[in-house]
Amino acid sequence: MNKAIAVFTKESFLVPVIAIILGLLVGAIAMLAGGFNPILAYTALVEKVFGSAYNFGETIRQITPLIFTGLAVAFAFRTGLFNIGAEGQFIVGMVAATTVGVAFELPAIIHAPLAILAGAIAGGLWGSVAGYLKAKRGVNEVITSIMMNWIALYLANWVMNSFFVPKGQQRSEMVHDSAIITITWLSQMFDNARLHWGTLIAVLAAIFFYVIMWKTRTGYELRAVGLNPHASEYAGMNVNRNVIKAMFISGLFAGIGGAAEILGVFHYQAILTAQPGYGFDGIAVALIGGNTPIGVILGAILFGILSFGAAGIKFTAGVPVELIRVVIASVIFFVAAHGIVKVFVKPILKKKEGGN
Amino acid sequence: MDWATVASNLVHDTIVFSTALIFAALGGLYSERSGVVNIALEGMMIIGAFTGAVITNVIQDSGSIAPWIGFIAAAVAGAIFALPHAVASITFKADQVVSGVALNFLAAGLAVYLTKIIYNGAGQTTTLTEVFDKWEIPGLAEIPYLGHALFEAYPTSFLAFIIVFLTWFLLFKTSFGLRLRAVGEHPRAADTVGINVKRMRYIAVMISGALAAMGGATITLTTTSNFSHNTISGQGFIALAALIFGKWHPAGAMGAALFFGIAQAIKALVQVYGLTQYVPTEFIFMLPYVLTILVMAGFVGRSSAPAALGKPYETGSR
Numbered sequence: 001m002n003k004a005i006a007v008f009t010k011e012s013f014l015v016p017v018i019a020i021i022l023g024l025l026v027g028a029i030a031m032l033a034g035g036f037n038p039i040l041a042y043t044a045l046v047e048k049v050f051g052s053a054y055n056f057g058e059t060i061r062q063i064t065p066l067i068f069t070g071l072a073v074a075f076a077f078r079t080g081l082f083n084i085g086a087e088g089q090f091i092v093g094m095v096a097a098t099t100v101g102v103a104f105e106l107p108a109i110i111h112a113p114l115a116i117l118a119g120a121i122a123g124g125l126w127g128s129v130a131g132y133l134k135a136k137r138g139v140n141e142v143i144t145s146i147m148m149n150w151i152a153l154y155l156a157n158w159v160m161n162s163f164f165v166p167k168g169q170q171r172s173e174m175v176h177d178s179a180i181i182t183i184t185w186l187s188q189m190f191d192n193a194r195l196h197w198g199t200l201i202a203v204l205a206a207i208f209f210y211v212i213m214w215k216t217r218t219g220y221e222l223r224a225v226g227l228n229p230h231a232s233e234y235a236g237m238n239v240n241r242n243v244i245k246a247m248f249i250s251g252l253f254a255g256i257g258g259a260a261e262i263l264g265v266f267h268y269q270a271i272l273t274a275q276p277g278y279g280f281d282g283i284a285v286a287l288i289g290g291n292t293p294i295g296v297i298l299g300a301i302l303f304g305i306l307s308f309g310a311a312g313i314k315f316t317a318g319v320p321v322e323l324i325r326v327v328i329a330s331v332i333f334f335v336a337a338h339g340i341v342k343v344f345v346k347p348i349l350k351k352k353e354g355g356n
Numbered sequence: 357m358d359w360a361t362v363a364s365n366l367v368h369d370t371i372v373f374s375t376a377l378i379f380a381a382l383g384g385l386y387s388e389r390s391g392v393v394n395i396a397l398e399g400m401m402i403i404g405a406f407t408g409a410v411i412t413n414v415i416q417d418s419g420s421i422a423p424w425i426g427f428i429a430a431a432v433a434g435a436i437f438a439l440p441h442a443v444a445s446i447t448f449k450a451d452q453v454v455s456g457v458a459l460n461f462l463a464a465g466l467a468v469y470l471t472k473i474i475y476n477g478a479g480q481t482t483t484l485t486e487v488f489d490k491w492e493i494p495g496l497a498e499i500p501y502l503g504h505a506l507f508e509a510y511p512t513s514f515l516a517f518i519i520v521f522l523t524w525f526l527l528f529k530t531s532f533g534l535r536l537r538a539v540g541e542h543p544r545a546a547d548t549v550g551i552n553v554k555r556m557r558y559i560a561v562m563i564s565g566a567l568a569a570m571g572g573a574t575i576t577l578t579t580t581s582n583f584s585h586n587t588i589s590g591q592g593f594i595a596l597a598a599l600i601f602g603k604w605h606p607a608g609a610m611g612a613a614l615f616f617g618i619a620q621a622i623k624a625l626v627q628v629y630g631l632t633q634y635v636p637t638e639f640i641f642m643l644p645y646v647l648t649i650l651v652m653a654g655f656v657g658r659s660s661a662p663a664a665l666g667k668p669y670e671t672g673s674r
Contacts (some may be wrong), residue, residue: 084457137654142395144653145647150590150642150645151645151646153643154641161638323465325461330462332458337450338450
């Protein structure tokens with residue numbers, strides 16, 4: 001029992017929790033300023049998510065890509081890199097999966113895995129461009145990966161318009177049934193919510209993250225380079241190669257996320273008018289999860305609930321859905337500036353000591 | 357079409373599109389010269405674009421003064437919006453990149469949230485009837501081709517070039533500038549001679565916010581005439597790239613901003629001249645971002661960054 005209390009009063013647990021509370025408070029203030037009732041809105045959010053089997057299933061659908069992009073950002077963070085380009089890697093993953101899904105006709109046992117693999121590799125390669133430029137040319141990966149996000153968006157639209165979108169339409173042809181990873185029986189249980197194998201793959205990806213990062217030599221090197229590139233170089237590690245490798249693996253996660261979104265949810269790719277946003281939310285997910293696989297899953301659940309529930313606050317309380325962006329941004333801010341959060345944590349820690 | 361006209365238009369448009377980048381890059385310059393990474397330029401531009409559009413919209417019955425008031429309001433809003441970044445990075449020693457990213461998201465969310473509240477659920481502000489008119493420099497603007505290219509521009513463009521000069525003067529010819537650079541290069545030494553490092557950095561970050569926001573307002577008050585979620589789409593990051601490419605020097609940043617402006621000018625002209633049948637539009641849209649990456653990749657100059665960039669300063673530390 002004491003052990004349980006110890007876990008919940010640990011700083012690594014308290015900081016994210018208080019950051020979330022502060023983020024929700026900022027959201028509440030923004031709602032009050034806009035003349036809305038924050039209690040009504042947050043209640044509506046929770047009711048939206050847990051109100052029906054369909055909505056609950058759709059929330060899981062929303063959580064899945066966030067696990068992938070969260071893992072992508074967290075993996076890079078662990079190696080000392082800030083992968084703000086998960087967005088673009090997610091998009092090229094979508095493109096690759098759509099390409100394989102539409103252009104080929106194969107038996108299901110090969111087709112779906114091949115489409116996912118294509119998405120993974122596309123995402124990985126896209127990510128490693130930023131890694132390469134960082135390693136070989138000393139260009140800050142944040143700027144390149146942002147630019148790569150925009151390039152991915154327009155490139156995706158060009159590929160779709162040139163090869164897969166029928167004239168006058170705004171979305172590609174459907175991928176072949178053999179490439180689809182929807183779980184039909186589970187979807188039916190949730191009133192046709194779009195549930196798919198991608199969710200299971202996401203959990204497996206989290207395990208893969210753990211194993212490669214903490215149980216292999218590769219992971220050891222990647223972490224070492226992240227912690228201290230100079231010492232790692234001195235110890236004989238190839239820093240440049242590790243930077244590229246880290247961005248490749250990071251991109252793999254985001255790419256699979258994009259592929260799963262196409263093969264599991266939409267079964268076609270729409271012409272993009274804006275960034276899908278999963279890559280950006282992945283940053284929040286990774287930060288709130290302390291860049292650990294378990295933390296990422298928990299963070300994805302939280303932000304998945306917030307972003308799916310946003311539709312509820314729009315419908316019931318009339319609050320624009322962008323409010324949730326404000327909440328998520330505030331949470332990132334408070335996690336970054338954890339000094340501010342610690343001002344709030346201190347009294348709690350003191351209380352604990354007083355209780356002993 | 358004759359090539360002199362095209363060239364004249366290209367230079368003209370380059371100045372139009374570079375203006376916002378020059379403002380934002382100069383904004384980044386103040387912050388980064390003082391030692392605070394400012395990746396939040398994008399967000400500050402968004403706040404400026406939004407504030408400029410809304411305030412001008414509200415008071416546009418007052419005539420041609422309206423965009424000026426909107427422009428100044430944007431600068432004030434930008435300075436205020438920069439404050440959390442300063443608090444997080446300077447007082448609480450947060451990771452400056454992450455704090456900046458958070459501010460970018462906050463700006464994007466907040467601006468659209470407020471737009472929807474103010475304009476009854478619409479995703480963009482109503483189109484402004486009163487925006488900046490182009491100024492023509494008497495006499496010089498009459499010169500064939502050259503006049504249109506260089507001496508016919510929005511007032512904000514002229515202002516941007518003036519601020520480039522003022523920034524150079526302030527930074528390299530005044531004691532304020534020396535202090536600002538000192539806290540960015542060697543905060544410990546600056547502290548020792550009695551410069552308040554944290555105060556200097558606060559001032560720098562807030563100037564940064566004001567200038568970047570002026571850049572954002574330039575876009576809504578000259579080219580787009582309204583604000584929506586994609587009014588600012590990466591320009592803040594391109595401005596940051598211009599700052600790095602320009603080696604953290606006002607003239608260098610201006611030159612780089614003009615260079616990046618060409619990409620956007622080409623983008624605009626290709627559409628005007630109907631060349632999209634030869635080049636897919638998607639590739640034209642990609643151009644500014646591709647160019648930024650290519651330039652950054654071809655340019656190696658890590659050593660010219662301020663020495664204490666990104667490092668929080670602990671009073672009395674060694």
